[in-house]
Amino acid sequence: MSVRPRTVAALLALAGLAALIAWAASELTPFGTPSGPANAIVRTLVHERHAANTVNGVTYDLRGLDTLGEELILFVAALGSAVLLRHGRGEDVEQERGEDERGAARTPDALRAAGTALVGPLVVLGVYVVVHGHLSPGGGFQGGVVLAAGLLLVYAAGQVMALKRVEPTALVEVADATGALAYALVAAAGLVFATAALENFLPFGTTGNLLSAGTIPVLSVAVGVEVTGAVALILTELLDQTLLRGGE
Amino acid sequence: MTVLALSVLVPMIAGTVLSLTASVERRPAAAATAFAATLASLVLLAVALAHVGDGRTVVWWGNWPPHGRVVGIDFAVDGLGGGLALFVTALALPALLMAGYAIRASAQLFYGVCLVFVAAMVGYCLTGDLFDLFVFFELMSVAAYVLVGYEVRERAPLEGALTFAITNSVGSILFLFGIGLLYGKVGALNMAQLGHGLQAVGPSGLVCVAFALVSVGLLVKAAVVPFHFWTADAYGVAPTPVLILLAGVFSELGLYGFARVFWTVFEPALAGHHDAVRAIFVGLGIATGLLGAVLALAQHHLLRMLAFVVVSQIGLFLVGIGLLSADGLAGSAIFVVGDGFAKAALFVCVGVVTHRYDAAGERALHGRARALWPLGLAFGLAALTVADLPPFGAFLGRSLIEDAALSAPGWAWVPAVMALVSALAAGALLRAGLRVFRGVGEPASRDARFTSDEAGGDEREDVAVGVPAALAGALVLAALVWGLVPGLAQSVTAAAARFTDTAGYAAAVLGGGSGVAAPVVPHVAGPGATAYLYATATLLGAGVVAWLGVAGRSVPRTAARAVDAVRALHSGHPGDYVAWTAGGAAVLGALFALTLR
């Protein structure tokens, strides 16, 4: 379609869709009166799993299968983006290597220092958020992105050379796969140590303690590792593409 | 039966291990791991299916059985869901075998992603939770986006992967929005419990709109008109092993999801409106079948032609499901498997030819593949399967759908249209096969919409033929054997009767099923005289269409112009496709609002 018929068609379609959804929404229970079993779920998770943050109780226990699927979505997407971006890259490795060093050299010292200084706090914050997910807002996903941002900062602050020595992409790829693998293994372990896959088989401890809620914090850490790896993989691949290639 | 969870977990674990060790690429070991994991999943599913028998198996993840109301996520396996999962793993084996030939770079990662793709499709078939269905749906979609763009051939248009991803993402979001509406009304995500809750709501506006949104999400995946636009673009670019899975099961899973959601979630609210639902979905199926067949006929690009053949077959499957009867559904289930093997064979043949001669157009390939006659033979047989050749599995499935249509008042004309659809689609395939593998007639005329693939490159000797040809032969054989399994029609009909038994499903999942009577299983006779009549007509029709095509007979100008106008709508513009999806959702919602209340 050319622009005009497309615009007209879109207007008609979306007006119809909006009207339908508004009609449906008018039959929902009024805002502020949920129809879901909110309090029953909170009580169940606190009493039976000793999880203080029941959102993570739902995420990593009650509906842990959703999260397994979600982790694999992230895993596949990160891997896939990396493969897609690397496609057709082999031919100019030489050029890449040369520019690699220039990329490092271009970064001003002040920025490099500022970036390096921020890394420590970011990593501490990320780890804290990951391991306290069952107690307070946060968890593997939120902390993982913070950790990935820390890694990216190292990269962007011109420490490319330092990181290149440990092959950052290989490292984050390993983290990406390890996290996903760990989640799946804990899920399968439920069959061995309890009666069902994803069953919470560790002691539940005292509500509010760091070591409580059984496998919930374990899975949260697995997700944290996975997310750190996945997000860092995507970002470093894109960064590689922009900083180290092209620009001639 | 809690070990059922392993049918999903084993491929996932193997897939992550393969990518974890990707830096030390060991190709044979990776292939063997992928095979072993898929095979393990297949065996587990076969055992589970035997265990299911005449009932259903319900497994609660995390050991959260319902206490009054459902809190956890269940796998609720019945004959059709478990059987489809089994078929997914069975078709994954030839796909993995082909990967050994078709994938050059980062093969180990490819196997890893493939395993996750398979795990997602299996989980999707087994789950009893609507949101979990969405998660597996999304996982298989994202894996498919990656796999479709994985190893891009030099001539292939990469934007196909992009339009595929954008259109399907929009479908997913509409699906999720529908789930949000349902949760807001009922406060549940388990399909059985949602159905139970919606029974009290009845056919309200919210139910109509949610049904439309959820259906659109699933029908985008299934490639039903007008949500089919992405197929040809995506099929034009995907590697062969991915095409086997995409064409063989991926689209069909969209239809399975639709049937599952209808019979568990919406049926209780729409119980009195089967006639309207039937009219809408049989109509959609027929529109999809006809459009796909006509567009296949108009195509000279082999992969895009196959894509439209897939669309046309999807339309016929939807007819079987849309008749809303156990025998129609059983017919579609048998048809899906028989046709899936045949389509896999077609894609293997076309994959080898397009790679070896570095072209995908009928004109460029004219007579070039004469030497590859075993592939030509497999291609021809598979094309005849599409043309309803007895006693292939597809024929058995179709005969059930035809009987279901003939016994439904007002739908007796449907089998004739089905025959027309298949005659056109199979005719296109036979025409292409005769030209490419035999060099019959004049080369195809130039296609004004398609100029980038005129010449074709040199023959690439390194593209293997032997094993793929044997594989294509084996797939055709499987399609044949499937039709000869004794008692298949009756046992699948019994499974379909349980699938459509909403109350029985709810009782099995929610507990307290002692008062629910077992569903009535209609008795189905084997294919009768009418089935052979339709098959003969279809085969003759396909022959005539192929002959007219090879002889270069031109179609009447008005018809050509009309077809060209329809082809022009497949513009490759993601915005257009999104507009069609949104428009289709609005129209479907309006239809439901007008007819279901």
Next chain:
Amino acid sequence: MTVLPYLVAAWLLVVGLWGTITSRHLVQQVMCLTVVQSSTYVLLLAVGYRTGGYAPIVSSSVPPSSPFVDPIVQALALTDVVVEATVVAVLLALTVQAHKRFGTVDPDRLGELSG
């Protein structure tokens, strides 16, 4: 007033779709998709909200018997946020590749092979 949050969700859905359909740049199209996706977060969290309810996190000052908003929809929305980020990543990677090949990010010029 009690339907306002639902209407905002519906608005995000349609306005995002509008942007997706009419975009002249592939990256723009991806950004518009994130708006469409955000409609689902708003809807999910809105249907789980309880007037005067606490965030579903139990502590010494918020005992388990207090009224809570629904934790399930929050877990669903969390999943949804991750899905959005991943889809954006894959779409951007595909866009960069498509651009390498075709030299265009205008969807109007993508349809090399059509019909």
Next chain:
Amino acid sequence: MTVLHVVALAAVAAGGTAVALARDPVRQALVASVFGLSLALLFFAFQAPDVAISQIVVATVAVPVMVLLALTKLRRDEEQR
């Protein structure tokens, strides 16, 4: 419904519209991160701190960085041609 709810909803609706109608990708990326923050505010108002924190890290770190990097890459490729 409180005033905070109404304000946050209005900000989200306006922000979403601005993102959808923006015509320059770089500016759109910046508008999108503001929109993401307004969504996070709404989620806090909906008593969903977990989702709000995810929204902040995704909408202000992950997505804009990805988009800006992709845009830079596209521009470089364009210059190279």
